[in-house]
Amino acid sequence: MTDAPPVLIILGPPGAGKGTQARMLEEDFGLIQLSTGDLLRAAVASGSDAGLRARAVMEAGQLVSDEIVLAILKDRMAEPDMARGIILDGFPRTAGQAAALDALLAASGQKVAAAISLEVDDEAMIGRISGRYTCAACGEGYHDSFKQPARAGVCDKCGGVSFTRRADDNAETVRERLRAYHIQTAPLIAHYENMGVLEPIAAMGPIARIQQELGTVLCRVTA
Numbered sequence: 001m002t003d004a005p006p007v008l009i010i011l012g013p014p015g016a017g018k019g020t021q022a023r024m025l026e027e028d029f030g031l032i033q034l035s036t037g038d039l040l041r042a043a044v045a046s047g048s049d050a051g052l053r054a055r056a057v058m059e060a061g062q063l064v065s066d067e068i069v070l071a072i073l074k075d076r077m078a079e080p081d082m083a084r085g086i087i088l089d090g091f092p093r094t095a096g097q098a099a100a101l102d103a104l105l106a107a108s109g110q111k112v113a114a115a116i117s118l119e120v121d122d123e124a125m126i127g128r129i130s131g132r133y134t135c136a137a138c139g140e141g142y143h144d145s146f147k148q149p150a151r152a153g154v155c156d157k158c159g160g161v162s163f164t165r166r167a168d169d170n171a172e173t174v175r176e177r178l179r180a181y182h183i184q185t186a187p188l189i190a191h192y193e194n195m196g197v198l199e200p201i202a203a204m205g206p207i208a209r210i211q212q213e214l215g216t217v218l219c220r221v222t223a
């Protein structure tokens, strides 16, 4: 076991299951899920200057500027719980963000332990995202067809009875998000392959099977 806390990245297009799997890894391994999408949505909800600048960009399905994303991420990474190890969900998304992450980690003698690339079919992602909803109280994710609460209308995790759907989860915006992914983010797969840390996972199957494969990768790279 290495001393430095592990830093893992989950790459994949919108709907690939990054958030679903990152939350389960957080529960199974005690790592912290760090989602730049969640951080940005919190900034929008707070009405901060960064949030106001990010809002229209997110609703159009485009990428928020590296400047805003890096500022929000660095603040979060400076918090003490990050010492448990991090699963980066939705970051990095551009070559500039990947270079900034490498530099940030190198400054404290760390590096990316694994970049897990969830491989999926684009067309299926539109259906996955259109059916998605989350518990308003705890953020647990559900889907109209693939993952419903055991008791209808009641969150399995916290018992909450109120659910929300994201403003950018409509077919038109999802197509734009997929386009942004292929142009700006998919090239990072080669970056992590060159670093020798790429872990591709076929992610069109059942959530539990993918969770098991990710767990195997995590055990191997942190051993």
Ligand code: AP5
Binding pocket: 012, 013, 014, 015, 016, 017, 018, 019, 020, 021, 036, 037, 038, 040, 057, 058, 059, 061, 062, 063, 064, 065, 069, 089, 090, 091, 092, 093, 097, 128, 129, 131, 132, 133, 141, 142, 143, 146, 147, 177, 203, 204, 205, 206, 207, 210
């Ligand atoms: P973000 O919040 O990161 O959204 P995203 O990348 O578009 O990804 P999603 O959250 O939509 O999907 P996911 O892969 O997490 O899938 P999930 O597990 O929910 O970003 C939103 C926006 O913020 C961006 O468009 C951009 O504007 C901005 N942003 C964020 N980070 C940024 C950055 N670094 N730089 C610049 N801008 C940034 O699963 C989806 C659904 O499918 C769920 O209902 C789930 O239950 C279901 N599901 C999951 N796995 C399976 C499976 N195996 N089989 C069947 N159903 C499944």
